[in-house]
Amino acid sequence: DPKIIQKPKYLVAVTGSEKILICEQYLGHNAxxxxxxxxxKPLEFMFSYSYQKLMDNQTASSRFQPQSSKKNHLDLQIxxxxxxxxxxxxxxxxxxxxxxxxxxxxxxxxxTVL
Amino acid sequence: xxxxxxxxPSLTVxxxxxxxxxxxxxxxxxxxxxxxxxxxxxxxxxxxSVRSNVDKREDGRFTVFLNKSGKHFSLxxxxxxxxxxxxxxxxAGGNNNRIFFGDGTQLVVKP
Numbered sequence: 507d508p509k510i511i512q513k514p515k516y517l518v519a520v521t522g523s524e525k526i527l528i529c530e531q532y533l534g535h536n537a538x539x540x541x542x543x544x545x546x547k548p549l550e551f552m553f554s555y556s557y558q559k560l561m562d563n564q565t566a567s568s569r570f571q572p573q574s575s576k577k578n579h580l581d582l583q584i585x586x587x588x589x590x591x592x593x594x595x596x597x598x599x600x601x602x603x604x605x606x607x608x609x610x611x612x613x614x615x616x617x618t619v620l
Numbered sequence: 621x622x623x624x625x626x627x628x629p630s631l632t633v634x635x636x637x638x639x640x641x642x643x644x645x646x647x648x649x650x651x652x653x654x655x656x657x658x659x660x661x662x663x664x665x666x667x668x669s670v671r672s673n674v675d676k677r678e679d680g681r682f683t684v685f686l687n688k689s690g691k692h693f694s695l696x697x698x699x700x701x702x703x704x705x706x707x708x709x710x711x712a713g714g715n716n717n718r719i720f721f722g723d724g725t726q727l728v729v730k731p
Contacts, residue, residue, distance in 0.1 A: 539718075548723040549664065549709060562718050596663055606652045606671070606715045611663035 509533045510612035512597050517617045519587050526573075527582040527615045529597030537561075537603040538580040540572060541611075544593040555580055556603035587619045623647060624712050626722035633700055635731050641695040643710030643722055653686055655695045656709040658724070664709055668695070700729045 513528040531538060540552040554562040558574040569591075571583045584591060594614045600607035625644045633639045641655070654669035670677040670684045670693070677684045683696045693712075697704060707726050713719035 549721045551718060551721070554718050594661075604713065604715045604718075606713065608654065608666055608669055609711075609719055610666065614663050616661075 508613070510597060510599060510610060512595075512612040512615050514615060515613065517615055519617065519619050521587060521589060521619060523587050524583065524585045525587065525617070527584070527595050527597075527617070529580050529582070529612060531578050531597070531599040531610075531612070533599055533610065534578075535599035535601055535610075536577065537600045537607065538574070538578075539598040539600075539609065540580065540582050541596040541598060542593045543596065543614075544590075549596070552582075553580075554603060561603050584617075589619045592617055592619045622723075623720035624710060624722045626710055626725050628725050629723070630726040630728070632728040632730065635700060635702060635729055637700050638696065638698050639700055639727065639729075641697075641708050641710070641725050641727070643693050643695075643712070645691050645693075645712045645720070647712075647714065648688075648691060649714045650712040651715065652713050652719070653684065653693045654711045654719070655682075655684060656711060656721075658707045658709060660707075667708075702729050702731045704729045 510531045537556045539554045542550045552565045569585045573581045594616045596614045597612040598609045600609045651672035655667045656664035657667045658664045675686045686693045707724040710722040711719045
């Protein structure tokens with residue numbers, strides 16, 4: 507059974523619309539993260555959460571808003587979508603927050619903005 | 621500046637050979653070092669990791685060597701196989717920091 511679930515796997519949106527990317531982890535981890543990988547670019551850290559609290563934010567745009575309704579959920583709301591937002595968005599989790607803990611990645615949501 | 625750097629964007633080797641992937645980091649407070657493997661259109665998968673209290677860790681064909689004074693760590697893969705073809709990401713971090721990833725090295729193992 508997959509331990510980190512991301513929904514949907516593929517998502518197509520129109521410019522200006524709003525979408526929510528879903529992430530749930532069943533590893534019993536306390537920290538969760540969002541990363542983005544655009545075409546031919548390196549993996550880019552976006553946010554980290556620990557016990558549902560924001561720990562680190564490296565995303566300049568407020569159009570990206572994480573939402574954590576439960577400790578094992580960290581969704582990503584993206585508003586006013588732009589074509590440049592097209593990327594694969596990976597959710598990850600670790601036992602606790604910090605670089606000393608191994609991170610495990612979900613399968614990703616591939617977002618295409620037309 | 622970039623916290624973790626992989627100097628080789630790509631590497632091609634013949635099947636059966638030994639290969640070395642390199643990674644340099646900036647922050648001497650980092651104490652966790654890892655290598656991830658990533659196939660196209662798939663998520664990164666943790667391959668092997670090491671804490672700063674050791675300078676080497678071996679797991680089958682994969683060995684991580686850590687040189688803290690040089691702020692450098694490497695991944696050695698022996699008996700390389702075509703199935704090893706993937707992007708390899710190095711990562712480093714510390715207790716109070718998030719993990720920083722390198723840009724990746726595209727490895728191709730030719731049969």
